Amino acid sequence: MSRPLRVIFAGTPDFAAESLSALLASRHDVVAVYTQPDRPAGRGRKLTPSPVKALALRHDLPVHQPATLKAPEVQAELAALEADIMVVVAYGLILPQAVLDIPPHGCLNVHASLLPRWRGAAPIQRAIEAGDDESGVTIMQMDAGLDTGDMLLIKRTPITATTTGGELHDTLARLGGETLVQTLEALAGERLAATPQPAEGVTYAAKLSKAEAELDFRRPAAELAARIRAFNPWPVAWCALGNDRLRLLMAHGETSAPDATPARPGTLLSPSADALRIACGEEGDQVLAVSRAQLPGGKAMAVRELLKARAERFTPGTRLGHHDEESPA
Template sequence: MSRPLRLIFAGTPDFAAESLAALLASRHDVVAVYTQPDRPSGRGRKLTPSPVKALAQEQGLPICQPVSLKVPERQAELASHEADIMVVVAYGLILPRAVLEIPPLGCLNVHASLLPRWRGAAPIQRAIEAGDEESGVTIMQMDAGLDTGDMLLIRRTPISATTTAGELHDRLASLGGEAIVEALDALSDEGLDATPQPEAGVTYAAKLSKAEAELDFTRPAAELAARIRAFNPWPVAWCALGNDRLRLLMARAASIAPGEAPMPPGTLLAHGADALRIACGEAGDQVLEVTRAQLPGGKPLAVSELLKARAERLAPGIRLGHTDEEATA
C-alpha cells in the first residue's frame, strides 16, 4: 500500500464537518484545518466557532481562519504545511489560482450535486425544487472556474416525493465523506481518471433568499409542493394567514375532487384526513395538500394534530395569501 497523503482540509458548516470526520477516521493525515472566522450567533450574538472548527479543536488540529487567501503571507502559510493535497468542502472563501497550485496533487472539492447540473451555492435545494429524481456528490479537481473542474468520482442517491432539503443534506454529507476518502485512497494507490465536465446539462444553483419563501398560489401544485420540501428547513415556505404567517413544511400535489368547483387560488378547501387542501394554479383548479405546518407561536405539527388544536384558524373558505379583510371582501 502506498503512503497516506498529507492533506489540508478547508470547510466551514456541518456538511463539511462530516467530510472532516471521515478523513480523520481514514489512513490519511490531516495536517491543518482552514475554516471561516468565528461569527456572531444566537440572541447574545456571541462569537461562535464553525462546526469544522469545533471538530478540529476536539482533535487538537492546527486551525487557520484567514479572512482571505489572496494575500501572499496567507499563501506562504498554507504552503508551509507541505501537504500533498487540499480538500475543500463548503469553505466559503474563493481560492485564487496561486493557492490551487500550491499542493502537488492540487485541490479537491466535495460538491453536493451531479455535475455539471447545479453548479453554485444551493445545489441541494435547487435539485428538489426542480423536481430532480436523483442527486449525489461529485469529487472534483478544482480549477479557477465556478465548479467547472474535472470530475474524479461520482456517487448518486435518489430524491423521493417526500425528500426535504434537510434530509438530502444529511444524506449527501455522509455520502461526501465516504466519497472523498475513497477518492484519496485511489489517488494514493493506483490513481483516478479525471473526466472533463460535459458542456451539455450545465445549470446554476442560485443562492437561497428569504424573499423566495413566500408562496404564490397561482403557481402549479407540483411546483409549490417541491418548493415547500426544498425550503425545509430553511428558509421555510410560508403564506399569509390573515395578518400572520402560516409556515408550510411538507406537501404534495393532488387532483381536485369530483364535483368540486375551482376556487380562487389560495382558498382553503374542505380538509382531507391528514391535509390542508389549498386551491392553486392560475384558475384555482389544482390542489396543494399540506400535511405538516406551523402556526405563529406554535410548534411544527402534522396537520391532523394542528386541526385538533386550532381548527378555527384554518376553516374552509379562508383565503391564504390575503389579509382577513381581503378574504371576506
C-alpha cells in the same frame, strides 16, 4: 499499500464537518484545517466557531482562519505545510490560482450535486425544487471556474416525493465524506483518472433567500409542493394566514375531482383527515395538500394534530396569501 496523504482541509458548516470526520477516521493525515473566522450567533451575538473549527479543536488540529487566501503571507503559510492535497468543502472563500497550484495533487472539492447540473451555492435545495428524481456528490478537481473542474468520482442518491432539503443535506454530507475518502485512496494509489464535465446539462443553483420563501398559490401544485420540501428546514416556505405567517413544511399535489368547482388560488378547501387542502394553479383548479405546518408561537406538527388544536384558524373558504393578486416578493 501507498503512503497516507498529507491533507489540508478547508471547510466551514456542518456539511463540511462530515467530510472532515470521515478524513479523521481514515488513514490519511490532516495536517491543518482552514475555516471561516468565528461569527456572532445566538441572542447574545457571541462569537461562535464554525462546526469544522469545533471538530478540529476536539482533535487538536491546527486551525487557520484567514479573512482571505489572496495575501502572500497566507499563501506562504499554506505552502509551508507541505501537504500533498487540499480538500475544500463549503469553505466560503475563493481559492486563487496561486493556492490551487500549491499542493502537488491540487485541490479537491466535495460538491453536493451531479455536475454539471447545479453548479453554485444551493445545489441541494434547487434539485428538490426543480423536481429532480436524483442527486448525489461529485468529487471535483478544482480550477479557477465556478464548479467547472474535472470530475474524479460521482455517487448518486434518489430524491423521493417526501425528501426535504434537510434530509438530502444530511444524506449528501455522509455520502460526501465516504466518497472523499474513496477518492483519496484511489489518488494515493494513482488509480483514478479525471473526466472533464460535459458541456451539456449545465445549470446554476442560485443562493437561497428568505424573500423567495413566500408562496404564490397561482403556481402549480407540484411546483409548490417541491418548493415546500426544498425549503425545509430553511428558509421555510410560508403564506399569510390573516395577519400571521403559516409555515408550510410538507406537502404534495392532489388530483381534483373532475366535477370540482375551481376556487380562487389560495382558498382553503374542505380539509382531509391529514391535510390542509388549498386551491392553487392559475385557474384555482389544482389542489395543494399540506400535511405538516406551524403556526406562529407553536410547534411544527402534523396537520392532523393542528386541526384538532386550532381548527377555527382553518375554516374552508378562508383565503391564504395575497388578496390583491400581486406576486409575492
